[in-house]
Amino acid sequence: MATTAPVRGTTVEGTRFFAIMAFVMSVTIIAGFSLNLAMGRSSFDAPWFLHAHGLIFLGWIGLYLAQHVTIATGNIALHRRLGQVAYLWVPLMVAAGVMIIVIVARSTGGPFFFAMNEFFVSNLIALLTFGGLALWALRAQRYSGWHRRLMLVAMSILTGPGLGRLLPTPLFMPNAWTILICLTFVFPLIGMVYDLRRDGRVHPAYWWGMGINVGLFVLSMLLAYSPLGYAFTEWLTAGTPGGERPMEAFLPPGFTM
Numbered sequence: 001m002a003t004t005a006p007v008r009g010t011t012v013e014g015t016r017f018f019a020i021m022a023f024v025m026s027v028t029i030i031a032g033f034s035l036n037l038a039m040g041r042s043s044f045d046a047p048w049f050l051h052a053h054g055l056i057f058l059g060w061i062g063l064y065l066a067q068h069v070t071i072a073t074g075n076i077a078l079h080r081r082l083g084q085v086a087y088l089w090v091p092l093m094v095a096a097g098v099m100i101i102v103i104v105a106r107s108t109g110g111p112f113f114f115a116m117n118e119f120f121v122s123n124l125i126a127l128l129t130f131g132g133l134a135l136w137a138l139r140a141q142r143y144s145g146w147h148r149r150l151m152l153v154a155m156s157i158l159t160g161p162g163l164g165r166l167l168p169t170p171l172f173m174p175n176a177w178t179i180l181i182c183l184t185f186v187f188p189l190i191g192m193v194y195d196l197r198r199d200g201r202v203h204p205a206y207w208w209g210m211g212i213n214v215g216l217f218v219l220s221m222l223l224a225y226s227p228l229g230y231a232f233t234e235w236l237t238a239g240t241p242g243g244e245r246p247m248e249a250f251l252p253p254g255f256t257m
Helices: 015-038 048-072 076-107 116-139 144-157 159-166 176-184 186-199 204-224 227-237
Strands: none
Touching: 015 048, 015 144, 015 159, 015 186, 048 076, 076 116, 076 227, 116 144, 116 176, 116 204, 116 227, 144 159, 144 186, 144 204, 159 176, 176 186, 186 204, 204 227
């Protein structure tokens, strides 16, 4: 794999590592949803908006992987054109994600192993964090060190739903949400260790990216468990099937693993 392909006058370092991480994170997401499908916990017989959401996020995975393949093969022109597509795709993903979070919160209250206020408030802020970091990464394209690391941090946020479907998440109650989010931090931490071993220091993009990611997660949890977070969640789900479930995580009657 080429590791010195020029990008706007700079050199692209660690191409092999970033490509491997891109595939690992993408496989984690796809494997989680595939396992859900194989176990009958989801099906293709779903409303159109769920299919639209899935296709949009699957398209992002394809775009993210294509970006790594094009830079690894030295196809810089295509890499830049795909980057322009990403500028439009990221806001589309955020819009689709917000739509699904609201619909799921109102229809079911979210997965039973998450507190409803966590699922709505913290999930929403995590999605916005992804969008902000991804757009920052795109703006930093001329600085490959920042671009690749910020995008890795952004992509790691999206691994949460995949991990949640691969792991026995109900066993993590009542801290399932916090545990899953912390597990997504592992991917950037691997990148930080790679930097430290190779360069003797961690690139500042990781400190900024993870500082924002972790900081906003903590803030989201404080907000979710504040009177405002509870009130907003109750307002959103009032008069809907989602509002009939307990606010806290709970085991449905007759549930078995």
